[in-house]
Structure formats: C-alpha cells, structure tokens
Amino acid sequence: MxxxxxxxxxxxxxxxxxxxxxxxxxxxxxxxxxxxxxxxxxxxxxxxxxxxxxxxxxxxxxxxxxxxxxxxxxxxDEARLKRLRKQLKNEQIENFIADMAETGFSPEEILAGVREKLPDNKGRRRD
Amino acid sequence: MxxxxxxxxxxxxxxxxxxxxxxxxxxxxxxxxxxxxxxxxxxxxxxxxxxxxxxxxxxxxxxxxxxxxxxxxxxxDEARLKRLRKQLKNEQIENFIADMAETGFSPEEILAGVREKLPDNKGRRRD
DNA sequence: GTATGTGTATTAGTTAGATGGTACACTATG
DNA sequence: CATAGTGTACCATCTAACTAATACACATAC
The missing domain is CATH 1.10.10.10 (Winged helix-like DNA-binding domain superfamily/Winged helix DNA-binding domain)
Known part of the structure; x- marks a missing residue:
C-alpha cells in the first residue's frame, strides 16, 4: 500500500x-x-x-x-452495511451537485459533463 | 458571512x-x-x-x-478566468467520478443518481 | 507635509494531527 | 503456567494551521 x-x-x-x-x-x-x-x-x-x-x-x-x-x-449487520452504501452514495452525489451549483454550473451542464467523463458513455467523450 | x-x-x-x-x-x-x-x-x-x-x-x-x-x-485576463472555469469543472467532475467508482458504483448507477438529485430533473426525484 | 487605508513582515503562542516509545490488559494456544 | 498476538492507554515531541499583536512600506487624499 x-x-x-x-x-x-x-x-x-x-x-x-x-x-x-x-x-x-x-x-x-x-x-x-x-x-x-x-x-x-x-x-x-x-x-x-x-x-x-x-x-x-x-x-x-x-x-x-x-x-x-x-x-x-x-x-x-448486513443492514448496517446497506445503509452505509446508501449514505456514501447520497453524500457523494449531493456534495458534488452542491459544489457544482456553487461554482455556477447549470443542471444541464452538470449532467452533460458527467456523461462526457463517464467510462463507457456511448462515444460522447471529447477531451 | x-x-x-x-x-x-x-x-x-x-x-x-x-x-x-x-x-x-x-x-x-x-x-x-x-x-x-x-x-x-x-x-x-x-x-x-x-x-x-x-x-x-x-x-x-x-x-x-x-x-x-x-x-x-x-x-x-479574461482568458485566465475562462481557464479557471474549465479547470474547476473538470476537477470537480473527475474527482466525483473517481470517488464513486472507488466506492463501487457503476457508470449507470452514477448517472442515474446524479439525474435523480439534480434540481430540475423532469419528475424523476425519489427521495 | 499628515492621515488613512492598503499590503507585507516578523515574532510568539495555541491547537490538532501525527509520530515514537513504552507499558498494560485481554484472548487463545500450547 | 508461559508465550504470542491482540486492543488500549499513556506521555513526550514535532509540525502545520491558525491566532495575536506589532511594526513597516506604499499609495491616495487632504
């Protein structure tokens, strides 16, 4: 490590x-x-x-x-671990969207940007 | 403040x-x-x-x-400010996607999650 | 010139995070 | 019992971030 x-x-x-x-x-x-x-x-x-x-x-x-x-x-406690998964997912997404909004990016721009950078988007990559 | x-x-x-x-x-x-x-x-x-x-x-x-x-x-230098905008956008999106991937979320789940939490998604909100 | 509002520099002290080292308590194994 | 591998508890030290206070240098307005 x-x-x-x-x-x-x-x-x-x-x-x-x-x-x-x-x-x-x-x-x-x-x-x-x-x-x-x-x-x-x-x-x-x-x-x-x-x-x-x-x-x-x-x-x-x-x-x-x-x-x-x-x-x-x-x-x-598997239920606890499921909760952890949901919690991390929510936190990470919400923090990301809040950060992007605070920086002035529109919902459309956020969605387009994410789609663009995602591993297997269907040929939408640009960078 | x-x-x-x-x-x-x-x-x-x-x-x-x-x-x-x-x-x-x-x-x-x-x-x-x-x-x-x-x-x-x-x-x-x-x-x-x-x-x-x-x-x-x-x-x-x-x-x-x-x-x-x-x-x-x-x-x-407006060009510098444009670069700053692009830089913040890229960094924030890339960090987010890397974090989500490291936590084990698939590209589909990431995209769906973001769409769900975005301010004006067309009625896809769930939480 | 003086006064005021700037950035800048320096010094000293506090705190949280991290290190290094030591010692102790518990559990399992033999 | 002894031993080894655990978690746990201290204590002293170091460093970066932050605070506090003071002083100095520059620019503008009077």
Missing part, C-alpha cells in the same frame, strides 16, 4: 474512508477480520496510534466491532 | 475556494477589487494573516494581482 496521503485531510480520515469504500464495494465482507492495528500501521506506513484512531471511529459508526485481544471485525 | 468552516480543510483553502467560485460564477468580475485583508478577515471572523495567505495564493495562481498600498484585484 503505502499510498500518498497527499491531501490536507487528516490521514486517519483517509484510512477510514478507504476502509468504508472497501466494505461498500465488497472487497471486505461482513464479519471479516481487519488487519491488526500494528499490521495496518506497517502496511500504510503510519503510526499504530493513527490506525487505532481509525478503528475507534469505525466502532463508533457501528461499522466494525473490536474484541479485545482478538482484533477488529466488520459488523455482521 | 462568518460561515462555519466545519471541515478538516484548512480555513485559508476554504476561503480560496469560495473566492474562486465567486469569480467563476461571475459574482466577482474581472478587474474588480477584493476586500482588503483586514476587511475580509473581519467578515470571515478570521485572522488577517490567514486572509493574507489566501491573497498570496491567488496571486501565485494568477487569478488576482495585488498592488501595494492599493489592494488586491481580480485579474483583467
């Missing part, structure tokens, strides 16, 4: 986001064990304390449960 | 972004004078040094020019 962490976003939030996305797209399944704090820290090139913060937050969100001495596990 | 500045993003970047968007959507026009460092600081409820940083950055981006003793002014 050892990705960049370029952003101005705190690293722990970036790791949190990455884990949530891995769960939503099924790369990590319900009930599955996460890497230990120390392993994940090694893999990310980050301090264990930073990963610890991620796992605490995941537990607060009820996306993972930690069992002392055993490790952290993604929740078995 | 005195907006929230909720994010984990540095305040000076948030102000920078807001100004860029105001320029792109025409609320601030080419050649127009910006608020002084001190005024803007007051309006934003922020330290003058923080605003100073924004103006320096705007100058580096060639979006504004500062004239010592006079103030900071949006560039007269």
């Amino acid at each position: 050892s990705q960049a962490f370029n952003n101005t976003q705190p690293i722990y939030l970036q790791i949190l986001q990455r884990l949530c996305r891995q769960v939503v797209r099924g790369e990590i399944k319900a009930g599955e064990k996460l890497l230990s704090v120390r392993e994940m820290a090694l893999q990310c090139g980050v301090n264990p304390n930073t990963v610890q913060r991620v796992y605490v937050e995941l537990e607060r969100l009820e996306i993972a449960e930690t069992r002392r001495g055993l490790g952290s596990f993604i929740t078995e | 005195s907006q929230a500045f909720n994010n984990t993003q540095p305040i000076y970047l948030q102000i920078l972004q807001r100004l860029c968007r105001q320029v792109v959507r025409g609320e601030i026009k080419a050649g127009e004078k910006l608020l002084s460092v001190r005024e803007m600081a007051l309006q934003c409820g922020v330290n003058p040094n923080t605003v100073q940083r924004v103006y320096v950055e705007l100058e580096r981006l060639e979006i504004a020019e500062t004239r010592r003793g006079l103030g900071s002014f949006i560039t007269e």
Whole structure:
C-alpha cells in the first residue's frame, strides 16, 4: 500500500474512508477480520496510534466491532452495511451537485459533463 | 458571512475556494477589487494573516494581482478566468467520478443518481 | 507635509494531527 | 503456567494551521 496521503485531510480520515469504500464495494465482507492495528500501521506506513484512531471511529459508526485481544471485525449487520452504501452514495452525489451549483454550473451542464467523463458513455467523450 | 468552516480543510483553502467560485460564477468580475485583508478577515471572523495567505495564493495562481498600498484585484485576463472555469469543472467532475467508482458504483448507477438529485430533473426525484 | 487605508513582515503562542516509545490488559494456544 | 498476538492507554515531541499583536512600506487624499 503505502499510498500518498497527499491531501490536507487528516490521514486517519483517509484510512477510514478507504476502509468504508472497501466494505461498500465488497472487497471486505461482513464479519471479516481487519488487519491488526500494528499490521495496518506497517502496511500504510503510519503510526499504530493513527490506525487505532481509525478503528475507534469505525466502532463508533457501528461499522466494525473490536474484541479485545482478538482484533477488529466488520459488523455482521448486513443492514448496517446497506445503509452505509446508501449514505456514501447520497453524500457523494449531493456534495458534488452542491459544489457544482456553487461554482455556477447549470443542471444541464452538470449532467452533460458527467456523461462526457463517464467510462463507457456511448462515444460522447471529447477531451 | 462568518460561515462555519466545519471541515478538516484548512480555513485559508476554504476561503480560496469560495473566492474562486465567486469569480467563476461571475459574482466577482474581472478587474474588480477584493476586500482588503483586514476587511475580509473581519467578515470571515478570521485572522488577517490567514486572509493574507489566501491573497498570496491567488496571486501565485494568477487569478488576482495585488498592488501595494492599493489592494488586491481580480485579474483583467479574461482568458485566465475562462481557464479557471474549465479547470474547476473538470476537477470537480473527475474527482466525483473517481470517488464513486472507488466506492463501487457503476457508470449507470452514477448517472442515474446524479439525474435523480439534480434540481430540475423532469419528475424523476425519489427521495 | 499628515492621515488613512492598503499590503507585507516578523515574532510568539495555541491547537490538532501525527509520530515514537513504552507499558498494560485481554484472548487463545500450547 | 508461559508465550504470542491482540486492543488500549499513556506521555513526550514535532509540525502545520491558525491566532495575536506589532511594526513597516506604499499609495491616495487632504
């Protein structure tokens, strides 16, 4: 791994986001064990304390449960994971549309722009 | 103003972004004078040094020019502003699509989702 | 010239995020 | 019991972002 962490976003939030996305797209399944704090820290090139913060937050969100001495596990609650999927979808779309509107782009321009950049639009690409 | 500045993003970047968007959507026009460092600081409820940083950055981006003793002014270079518009549009759309893809949403789902949430879609709203 | 409103520079202090290191508590295994 | 792998809890330190206060340089108007 050892990705960049370029952003101005705190690293722990970036790791949190990455884990949530891995769960939503099924790369990590319900009930599955996460890497230990120390392993994940090694893999990310980050301090264990930073990963610890991620796992605490995941537990607060009820996306993972930690069992002392055993490790952290993604929740078995599939309904919770479905909610997470919907939540991420809504948030990402709504934030995007709000950003675009604030920058002055019309709904038509937004829709056209998205269609243009989408992977398999039917030959509408321009750039 | 005195907006929230909720994010984990540095305040000076948030102000920078807001100004860029105001320029792109025409609320601030080419050649127009910006608020002084001190005024803007007051309006934003922020330290003058923080605003100073924004103006320096705007100058580096060639979006504004500062004239010592006079103030900071949006560039007269309309071509530069057109480029800024295109840049913001591309960045926002590409980041959005990349985020959605990373979260596991298909192009169809992305397009449908956007259409659904857009202000004046023709009765396709659901939520 | 003086006064005012600009940008600019410097210094010091606070805070959150992140690091580094150590130690402790719990669980499973043998 | 001992051991190893877990999560958990501290503590000291570093850095960037932000604040606070002051001072200086330039431009304009009087």
